[in-house]
Amino acid sequence: MRSYTITNIWGIPIRVNTSLLIFLPILAWLIGSGQQIELYAGLIGGLTGVGFDLAVLRAGSMPWLVGLLAAVGLFVSVTIHELGHSWVAIRYGLEIESITLWILGGLAALKTFPKEWNREFWIAIAGPITSLLVAGVCYGAAVVAPTSLQVPRFVLGWLAITNVVLAGFNLLPAFPMDGGRILRALLARTRPYGVATRIAARVGVLFAFLFAIVAVLNFQIILLLLAFFIYGAATTESKAVLLDELFEGLTVSDIMTREPATVTASTTVDDFGSQMLRNRNPIHLVVDGDGDAVGIVTLDDLKKARRQDRDTDTVGEIMRDVPRVDPDADAFDILGQLQGSGGLDAIVQRDGELFGVLTEADYAHAMTIQRGFRSGVAG
Numbered sequence: 001m002r003s004y005t006i007t008n009i010w011g012i013p014i015r016v017n018t019s020l021l022i023f024l025p026i027l028a029w030l031i032g033s034g035q036q037i038e039l040y041a042g043l044i045g046g047l048t049g050v051g052f053d054l055a056v057l058r059a060g061s062m063p064w065l066v067g068l069l070a071a072v073g074l075f076v077s078v079t080i081h082e083l084g085h086s087w088v089a090i091r092y093g094l095e096i097e098s099i100t101l102w103i104l105g106g107l108a109a110l111k112t113f114p115k116e117w118n119r120e121f122w123i124a125i126a127g128p129i130t131s132l133l134v135a136g137v138c139y140g141a142a143v144v145a146p147t148s149l150q151v152p153r154f155v156l157g158w159l160a161i162t163n164v165v166l167a168g169f170n171l172l173p174a175f176p177m178d179g180g181r182i183l184r185a186l187l188a189r190t191r192p193y194g195v196a197t198r199i200a201a202r203v204g205v206l207f208a209f210l211f212a213i214v215a216v217l218n219f220q221i222i223l224l225l226l227a228f229f230i231y232g233a234a235t236t237e238s239k240a241v242l243l244d245e246l247f248e249g250l251t252v253s254d255i256m257t258r259e260p261a262t263v264t265a266s267t268t269v270d271d272f273g274s275q276m277l278r279n280r281n282p283i284h285l286v287v288d289g290d291g292d293a294v295g296i297v298t299l300d301d302l303k304k305a306r307r308q309d310r311d312t313d314t315v316g317e318i319m320r321d322v323p324r325v326d327p328d329a330d331a332f333d334i335l336g337q338l339q340g341s342g343g344l345d346a347i348v349q350r351d352g353e354l355f356g357v358l359t360e361a362d363y364a365h366a367m368t369i370q371r372g373f374r375s376g377v378a379g
Helices: 018-032 037-047 054-058 063-093 117-144 148-170 177-186 191-219 220-247 269-279 298-304 331-340 361-379
Strands: 005-009 014-016 096-102 105-110 262-264 281-285 293-298 344-352 353-358
Touching: 014 018, 014 063, 018 037, 018 096, 018 262, 037 105, 037 117, 037 148, 054 063, 054 148, 054 220, 063 096, 063 117, 063 148, 096 353, 117 148, 117 177, 148 281, 148 293, 177 220, 191 220, 191 262, 220 331, 220 361, 262 269, 269 281, 269 298, 331 361
Parallel strands: 014 096, 262 281
Antiparallel strands: 005 014, 096 105, 281 293, 344 353
16 A cells, blocks of 8 residues: 655654555544443543543544544554654664554664664664653643543543553564564574574564464454564564575675676567577666666566567567666665565666666575575585
Protein backbone atom coordinates (compact mmCIF):
# COMPACT_ATOMS: atom_id res chain seq x y z
CA MET A 1 0.00 0.00 0.00
CA ARG A 2 1.10 3.57 -0.68
CA SER A 3 2.31 6.02 1.96
CA TYR A 4 1.80 9.78 1.95
CA THR A 5 4.05 12.39 3.55
CA ILE A 6 1.98 14.60 5.87
CA THR A 7 4.70 16.68 7.55
CA ASN A 8 8.40 16.90 8.44
CA ILE A 9 9.87 16.92 11.95
CA TRP A 10 13.62 17.56 12.40
CA GLY A 11 13.87 17.12 8.64
CA ILE A 12 12.37 13.62 8.89
CA PRO A 13 9.39 12.95 6.56
CA ILE A 14 6.40 11.67 8.55
CA ARG A 15 4.39 9.32 6.33
CA VAL A 16 0.98 7.74 6.72
CA ASN A 17 0.35 4.40 5.07
CA THR A 18 -2.99 3.77 3.39
CA SER A 19 -3.60 0.87 5.79
CA LEU A 20 -3.71 3.35 8.68
CA LEU A 21 -6.21 5.58 6.89
CA ILE A 22 -8.45 2.54 6.49
CA PHE A 23 -7.94 1.29 10.05
CA LEU A 24 -8.29 4.64 11.87
CA PRO A 25 -12.11 4.96 11.60
CA ILE A 26 -12.45 1.27 12.52
CA LEU A 27 -10.36 1.84 15.63
CA ALA A 28 -12.41 4.92 16.50
CA TRP A 29 -15.58 2.83 16.23
CA LEU A 30 -14.11 0.05 18.37
CA ILE A 31 -13.21 2.50 21.12
CA GLY A 32 -16.46 4.48 21.11
CA SER A 33 -19.11 1.89 20.25
CA GLY A 34 -21.41 -0.22 22.44
CA GLN A 35 -20.25 -0.85 25.98
CA GLN A 36 -16.61 -0.05 25.22
CA ILE A 37 -16.72 3.41 26.76
CA GLU A 38 -18.13 2.02 30.02
CA LEU A 39 -15.48 -0.71 29.99
CA TYR A 40 -12.64 1.73 29.34
CA ALA A 41 -14.00 4.26 31.83
CA GLY A 42 -13.99 1.61 34.56
CA LEU A 43 -10.47 0.51 33.64
CA ILE A 44 -9.14 4.06 33.49
CA GLY A 45 -10.85 4.96 36.74
CA GLY A 46 -9.52 1.89 38.50
CA LEU A 47 -5.94 2.52 37.39
CA THR A 48 -5.82 6.30 37.64
CA GLY A 49 -8.48 7.18 40.21
CA VAL A 50 -10.19 9.49 37.71
CA GLY A 51 -14.00 9.30 37.72
CA PHE A 52 -16.30 9.87 34.73
CA ASP A 53 -19.90 10.82 34.05
CA LEU A 54 -20.93 8.06 31.63
CA ALA A 55 -24.09 9.95 30.66
CA VAL A 56 -21.93 12.73 29.21
CA LEU A 57 -19.60 10.34 27.38
CA ARG A 58 -22.52 8.42 25.84
CA ALA A 59 -24.65 11.43 24.84
CA GLY A 60 -25.46 11.87 21.14
CA SER A 61 -22.43 11.68 18.90
CA MET A 62 -20.05 11.97 21.85
CA PRO A 63 -18.90 8.29 21.60
CA TRP A 64 -17.69 8.93 18.05
CA LEU A 65 -15.79 12.03 19.18
CA VAL A 66 -14.22 10.09 22.04
CA GLY A 67 -13.26 7.22 19.72
CA LEU A 68 -11.82 9.53 17.06
CA LEU A 69 -9.75 11.58 19.53
CA ALA A 70 -8.45 8.43 21.22
CA ALA A 71 -7.54 6.78 17.89
CA VAL A 72 -5.74 9.88 16.60
CA GLY A 73 -4.05 10.28 19.98
CA LEU A 74 -2.78 6.70 19.77
CA PHE A 75 -1.01 7.30 16.48
CA VAL A 76 0.34 10.63 17.68
CA SER A 77 1.77 8.62 20.59
CA VAL A 78 3.28 6.13 18.14
CA THR A 79 4.84 9.03 16.22
CA ILE A 80 6.38 10.40 19.42
CA HIS A 81 7.64 6.88 20.23
CA GLU A 82 9.42 6.73 16.86
CA LEU A 83 10.76 10.26 17.34
CA GLY A 84 12.33 8.99 20.56
CA HIS A 85 14.30 6.43 18.52
CA SER A 86 15.12 9.09 15.95
CA TRP A 87 16.38 11.64 18.46
CA VAL A 88 18.93 9.23 19.90
CA ALA A 89 19.95 8.04 16.43
CA ILE A 90 20.52 11.63 15.30
CA ARG A 91 22.64 12.22 18.41
CA TYR A 92 24.83 9.35 17.17
CA GLY A 93 25.12 11.01 13.76
CA LEU A 94 22.80 8.58 11.97
CA GLU A 95 20.40 9.64 9.23
CA ILE A 96 16.67 8.91 9.47
CA GLU A 97 15.07 8.40 6.07
CA SER A 98 11.45 8.57 7.27
CA ILE A 99 8.92 7.65 9.93
CA THR A 100 5.97 5.67 8.57
CA LEU A 101 2.72 5.10 10.46
CA TRP A 102 0.72 2.05 9.46
CA ILE A 103 -1.86 -0.40 10.75
CA LEU A 104 0.53 -2.18 13.15
CA GLY A 105 2.22 0.93 14.51
CA GLY A 106 5.20 2.95 13.33
CA LEU A 107 8.63 2.50 11.82
CA ALA A 108 11.61 4.85 11.95
CA ALA A 109 13.71 3.88 8.93
CA LEU A 110 17.42 4.46 9.57
CA LYS A 111 19.61 4.72 6.49
CA THR A 112 22.16 2.53 8.26
CA PHE A 113 21.64 0.73 11.55
CA PRO A 114 24.59 0.69 13.96
CA LYS A 115 26.35 -2.57 14.78
CA GLU A 116 27.86 -1.20 17.98
CA TRP A 117 25.88 -2.88 20.76
CA ASN A 118 25.66 0.22 22.96
CA ARG A 119 24.34 2.42 20.15
CA GLU A 120 21.72 -0.11 19.12
CA PHE A 121 20.72 -0.57 22.77
CA TRP A 122 20.11 3.12 23.44
CA ILE A 123 18.39 3.76 20.11
CA ALA A 124 16.06 0.78 20.68
CA ILE A 125 15.23 1.48 24.31
CA ALA A 126 14.59 5.17 23.64
CA GLY A 127 11.18 4.33 22.13
CA PRO A 128 9.70 2.55 25.18
CA ILE A 129 11.20 5.17 27.52
CA THR A 130 9.54 7.89 25.44
CA SER A 131 6.19 6.06 25.58
CA LEU A 132 6.42 5.83 29.37
CA LEU A 133 7.16 9.56 29.54
CA VAL A 134 4.11 10.26 27.36
CA ALA A 135 2.05 8.00 29.63
CA GLY A 136 3.19 10.00 32.64
CA VAL A 137 2.28 13.32 31.03
CA CYS A 138 -1.15 12.03 29.99
CA TYR A 139 -1.78 10.60 33.46
CA GLY A 140 -0.86 13.88 35.14
CA ALA A 141 -3.03 15.87 32.75
CA ALA A 142 -5.99 13.52 33.29
CA VAL A 143 -5.70 13.84 37.08
CA VAL A 144 -5.52 17.64 37.19
CA ALA A 145 -8.07 18.33 34.42
CA PRO A 146 -11.39 19.84 35.69
CA THR A 147 -14.29 17.39 36.11
CA SER A 148 -16.23 19.37 33.52
CA LEU A 149 -13.82 18.23 30.78
CA GLN A 150 -15.11 14.67 30.60
CA VAL A 151 -13.98 13.87 27.05
CA PRO A 152 -10.41 15.22 27.37
CA ARG A 153 -9.99 13.47 30.74
CA PHE A 154 -11.20 10.17 29.28
CA VAL A 155 -8.93 10.42 26.25
CA LEU A 156 -5.90 11.41 28.36
CA GLY A 157 -6.55 8.54 30.78
CA TRP A 158 -6.96 6.11 27.88
CA LEU A 159 -3.70 7.34 26.31
CA ALA A 160 -1.86 7.02 29.63
CA ILE A 161 -2.78 3.33 29.86
CA THR A 162 -2.26 2.72 26.14
CA ASN A 163 1.25 4.20 26.17
CA VAL A 164 2.23 1.91 29.03
CA VAL A 165 0.90 -1.03 26.99
CA LEU A 166 2.75 0.30 23.93
CA ALA A 167 6.01 0.42 25.86
CA GLY A 168 5.49 -3.06 27.30
CA PHE A 169 4.54 -4.59 23.96
CA ASN A 170 7.59 -3.08 22.26
CA LEU A 171 9.85 -4.57 24.91
CA LEU A 172 8.95 -8.11 23.81
CA PRO A 173 12.28 -9.72 22.78
CA ALA A 174 11.23 -10.33 19.19
CA PHE A 175 12.02 -8.53 15.93
CA PRO A 176 10.85 -6.04 14.76
CA MET A 177 9.89 -4.82 18.24
CA ASP A 178 12.38 -2.77 20.21
CA GLY A 179 12.88 -5.68 22.59
CA GLY A 180 14.32 -7.77 19.78
CA ARG A 181 16.96 -5.14 19.07
CA ILE A 182 17.64 -4.66 22.78
CA LEU A 183 18.17 -8.42 23.12
CA ARG A 184 20.53 -8.45 20.14
CA ALA A 185 22.48 -5.51 21.56
CA LEU A 186 22.93 -7.24 24.91
CA LEU A 187 23.94 -10.50 23.23
CA ALA A 188 26.39 -8.63 20.98
CA ARG A 189 28.36 -7.45 24.02
CA THR A 190 30.03 -10.87 24.16
CA ARG A 191 29.27 -12.35 20.72
CA PRO A 192 29.76 -11.45 17.05
CA TYR A 193 26.90 -9.34 15.65
CA GLY A 194 25.77 -12.07 13.27
CA VAL A 195 25.61 -14.69 16.02
CA ALA A 196 23.68 -12.29 18.28
CA THR A 197 21.22 -11.63 15.47
CA ARG A 198 20.59 -15.32 14.82
CA ILE A 199 19.94 -15.99 18.52
CA ALA A 200 17.58 -13.00 18.78
CA ALA A 201 15.81 -14.09 15.59
CA ARG A 202 15.24 -17.59 17.02
CA VAL A 203 13.70 -16.05 20.13
CA GLY A 204 11.43 -13.99 17.86
CA VAL A 205 10.36 -17.09 15.93
CA LEU A 206 9.55 -18.80 19.25
CA PHE A 207 7.30 -15.90 20.25
CA ALA A 208 5.66 -16.02 16.82
CA PHE A 209 4.79 -19.71 17.28
CA LEU A 210 3.47 -19.08 20.81
CA PHE A 211 1.28 -16.22 19.55
CA ALA A 212 0.04 -18.39 16.69
CA ILE A 213 -0.95 -21.22 19.04
CA VAL A 214 -2.80 -18.85 21.38
CA ALA A 215 -4.47 -17.17 18.39
CA VAL A 216 -5.73 -20.44 16.92
CA LEU A 217 -6.98 -21.74 20.27
CA ASN A 218 -8.84 -18.50 20.99
CA PHE A 219 -9.84 -17.57 17.42
CA GLN A 220 -7.86 -14.29 17.59
CA ILE A 221 -7.31 -13.15 14.01
CA ILE A 222 -5.32 -10.04 14.93
CA LEU A 223 -2.97 -12.04 17.16
CA LEU A 224 -2.50 -14.57 14.35
CA LEU A 225 -1.59 -11.76 11.93
CA LEU A 226 0.85 -10.44 14.51
CA ALA A 227 2.42 -13.91 14.78
CA PHE A 228 2.99 -14.01 11.01
CA PHE A 229 4.37 -10.46 11.13
CA ILE A 230 6.87 -11.32 13.89
CA TYR A 231 7.92 -14.53 12.14
CA GLY A 232 8.51 -12.67 8.88
CA ALA A 233 10.45 -9.88 10.60
CA ALA A 234 12.66 -12.32 12.51
CA THR A 235 13.60 -14.34 9.43
CA THR A 236 14.10 -11.20 7.34
CA GLU A 237 16.43 -9.66 9.93
CA SER A 238 18.47 -12.85 10.12
CA LYS A 239 18.78 -13.04 6.32
CA ALA A 240 19.74 -9.35 6.10
CA VAL A 241 22.59 -9.80 8.57
CA LEU A 242 23.74 -12.93 6.73
CA LEU A 243 23.89 -10.94 3.50
CA ASP A 244 25.76 -8.16 5.27
CA GLU A 245 28.33 -10.68 6.46
CA LEU A 246 28.65 -12.23 2.99
CA PHE A 247 29.24 -8.84 1.33
CA GLU A 248 31.42 -7.40 4.08
CA GLY A 249 34.32 -5.48 2.56
CA LEU A 250 33.04 -5.83 -1.01
CA THR A 251 32.41 -2.83 -3.24
CA VAL A 252 30.24 -2.57 -6.33
CA SER A 253 33.32 -2.84 -8.56
CA ASP A 254 34.17 -6.19 -6.93
CA ILE A 255 30.97 -7.87 -8.08
CA MET A 256 29.74 -5.91 -11.13
CA THR A 257 29.83 -7.02 -14.77
CA ARG A 258 32.70 -5.02 -16.27
CA GLU A 259 32.08 -5.48 -19.99
CA PRO A 260 28.32 -5.86 -20.41
CA ALA A 261 26.65 -6.72 -23.69
CA THR A 262 25.32 -3.55 -25.33
CA VAL A 263 22.54 -2.62 -27.70
CA THR A 264 21.65 0.74 -29.21
CA ALA A 265 18.37 2.36 -28.23
CA SER A 266 17.36 2.63 -31.90
CA THR A 267 17.57 -1.15 -32.47
CA THR A 268 14.17 -2.69 -33.16
CA VAL A 269 12.82 -5.10 -30.57
CA ASP A 270 12.76 -7.85 -33.20
CA ASP A 271 16.45 -7.36 -34.05
CA PHE A 272 17.31 -7.20 -30.35
CA GLY A 273 15.61 -10.56 -29.82
CA SER A 274 17.82 -12.07 -32.48
CA GLN A 275 20.90 -10.46 -30.94
CA MET A 276 20.01 -11.81 -27.50
CA LEU A 277 19.51 -15.28 -28.97
CA ARG A 278 22.98 -15.18 -30.54
CA ASN A 279 24.96 -13.90 -27.55
CA ARG A 280 22.80 -15.71 -24.94
CA ASN A 281 23.03 -12.73 -22.58
CA PRO A 282 19.74 -11.95 -20.80
CA ILE A 283 20.80 -8.41 -19.80
CA HIS A 284 22.04 -5.65 -22.09
CA LEU A 285 23.25 -2.13 -21.49
CA VAL A 286 21.37 0.31 -23.72
CA VAL A 287 23.41 3.11 -25.32
CA ASP A 288 22.41 6.07 -27.46
CA GLY A 289 23.94 7.17 -30.74
CA ASP A 290 26.90 8.73 -28.93
CA GLY A 291 27.61 5.57 -26.98
CA ASP A 292 26.37 6.95 -23.66
CA ALA A 293 24.53 4.58 -21.33
CA VAL A 294 20.81 5.37 -21.13
CA GLY A 295 19.29 2.28 -19.52
CA ILE A 296 19.12 -1.50 -19.23
CA VAL A 297 16.99 -4.00 -21.10
CA THR A 298 16.44 -7.62 -20.07
CA LEU A 299 14.83 -10.77 -21.34
CA ASP A 300 11.79 -9.99 -19.17
CA ASP A 301 11.45 -6.58 -20.85
CA LEU A 302 11.58 -8.32 -24.23
CA LYS A 303 8.85 -10.76 -23.22
CA LYS A 304 6.55 -7.88 -22.27
CA ALA A 305 6.84 -6.25 -25.69
CA ARG A 306 3.77 -6.71 -27.91
CA ARG A 307 4.57 -9.34 -30.49
CA GLN A 308 2.82 -7.54 -33.34
CA ASP A 309 4.88 -4.36 -32.74
CA ARG A 310 8.32 -5.89 -32.33
CA ASP A 311 9.41 -5.07 -35.87
CA THR A 312 8.69 -1.35 -35.37
CA ASP A 313 9.16 -0.68 -31.66
CA THR A 314 12.71 0.09 -30.53
CA VAL A 315 14.75 -1.01 -27.55
CA GLY A 316 14.58 2.57 -26.29
CA GLU A 317 10.83 2.13 -25.85
CA ILE A 318 11.04 -1.03 -23.72
CA MET A 319 14.24 -0.39 -21.76
CA ARG A 320 14.26 0.62 -18.09
CA ASP A 321 15.93 3.68 -16.65
CA VAL A 322 17.84 2.32 -13.65
CA PRO A 323 19.82 3.96 -10.83
CA ARG A 324 23.43 5.02 -11.30
CA VAL A 325 25.84 3.82 -8.60
CA ASP A 326 29.47 4.54 -7.82
CA PRO A 327 31.95 1.68 -8.34
CA ASP A 328 33.49 2.24 -4.88
CA ALA A 329 30.15 2.13 -3.05
CA ASP A 330 29.57 -0.62 -0.49
CA ALA A 331 27.92 -3.58 -2.25
CA PHE A 332 25.56 -4.38 0.64
CA ASP A 333 24.46 -0.75 1.08
CA ILE A 334 23.68 -0.52 -2.63
CA LEU A 335 21.73 -3.78 -2.42
CA GLY A 336 19.44 -2.22 0.18
CA GLN A 337 19.00 0.94 -1.90
CA LEU A 338 18.19 -1.02 -5.05
CA GLN A 339 15.67 -3.21 -3.21
CA GLY A 340 14.00 -0.03 -1.98
CA SER A 341 13.72 1.24 -5.57
CA GLY A 342 11.99 -1.93 -6.73
CA GLY A 343 14.79 -3.66 -8.65
CA LEU A 344 18.35 -4.97 -8.47
CA ASP A 345 19.80 -3.54 -11.69
CA ALA A 346 22.00 -0.45 -11.93
CA ILE A 347 24.49 1.27 -14.21
CA VAL A 348 27.91 1.68 -12.61
CA GLN A 349 29.50 5.00 -13.48
CA ARG A 350 31.29 7.98 -11.96
CA ASP A 351 31.38 11.48 -13.42
CA GLY A 352 29.99 10.18 -16.69
CA GLU A 353 32.59 7.40 -17.01
CA LEU A 354 31.07 3.94 -17.47
CA PHE A 355 32.50 1.11 -15.37
CA GLY A 356 29.92 -1.62 -15.98
CA VAL A 357 26.49 -2.81 -14.87
CA LEU A 358 25.26 -4.31 -11.63
CA THR A 359 22.52 -6.93 -11.77
CA GLU A 360 20.71 -9.45 -9.62
CA ALA A 361 22.82 -12.15 -11.26
CA ASP A 362 25.99 -10.37 -10.08
CA TYR A 363 24.76 -10.43 -6.49
CA ALA A 364 23.75 -14.08 -6.76
CA HIS A 365 27.15 -15.01 -8.22
CA ALA A 366 28.98 -13.11 -5.47
CA MET A 367 26.88 -14.80 -2.79
CA THR A 368 27.72 -18.24 -4.19
CA ILE A 369 31.44 -17.46 -4.20
CA GLN A 370 31.42 -15.96 -0.70
CA ARG A 371 29.47 -18.89 0.74
CA GLY A 372 31.88 -21.33 -0.85
CA PHE A 373 34.86 -19.37 0.43
CA ARG A 374 33.49 -19.18 3.97
CA SER A 375 32.63 -22.89 3.94
CA GLY A 376 36.17 -23.65 2.85
CA VAL A 377 37.63 -21.47 5.58
CA ALA A 378 35.33 -23.03 8.18
CA GLY A 379 36.30 -26.51 7.03
